[in-house]
Amino acid sequence: MRALLSRIRPGLVYALFILLGSALQFDGYFLGSYGLQADFLLIFPLLTGMCYGSRDGLIIGLICGFARDYLAGRYFGLGMFITFLLGWASGYLPSVRGKLRFVFYALVVTVVTAVLRLVEAILAFGEQGYSSRLGFTWFLAQKGSTLPRQILINLVGTALLLVFHFIMPPYPRSDERSGEIMINFEAKEKNVNR
Known part of the structure; x- marks a missing residue:
């Protein structure tokens, strides 16, 4: 049972984040009535790609793009393609360790x-x-x-998603602390060592 749970854990956590993010983004009762709608379905693929690699960013970008286009009432295609590319490309950004990574996340979200x-x-x-x-x-x-x-607003949404990632990560954290360099410009399967 434990092996099954560890195999489906990423899918369950990602599904929960996507449902919660789309509810916060498109439901007017939560934040929309105050005009505070962060673009969670844009931020989430970026953070997923930067934290967990390009494969996860690509898949989450495609799903978030579909949900974004579907819930916004637009035609399908451009939004899916943009979030798909952003999630995939963010996995190839330099990996940053320590507290400096939060500044890097904020910079990427601001530029995008x-x-x-x-x-x-x-x-x-x-x-x-x-x-x-x-x-x-x-x-x-x-x-x-x-x-x-x-x-x-997107930076506040980024902070919320990072808190949720810390509370409930899709993959178990490793107990070992590696003594690697602070900024690594080589693409890895998993970008951020925690």
Whole structure:
């Protein structure tokens, strides 16, 4: 029984995180009524890839992208592809040990949030810019006006997900502490040694 539980533990923990994150992101009763909706289904694949490797990030990115597209009412494809790529690529980022990794996580979430807002402005301009004769700077200003607030909310969401990862990790923690270097730029199957 214990062997079976250890084999299905990652799937159960990931499913719980995805359900909780999608409920917090798309249900207005929790945080939406206050305008505090972190993009949990974007942050979770990033953290999974950085903490547990590109394979887990890829799978979680695909599932979170599907849930994000389905619950947002958009067509399928672009959101799934973006979170799939982000989860996969975050597994190849340099592994960082110690307390410095939290700064690295915050930096990655900040950059990804800003870049996705820029991509949203470009796509909105491509779709509506020619017909409405509005300039690209108007679309960029509309998307950028809430960017600092969204970055702050996503950083708070990142902190919440890290607390949940600490309380209930998908994989058992190793008891050994390795004396490796602080920042390793070689891609590994598992990025962060805990």
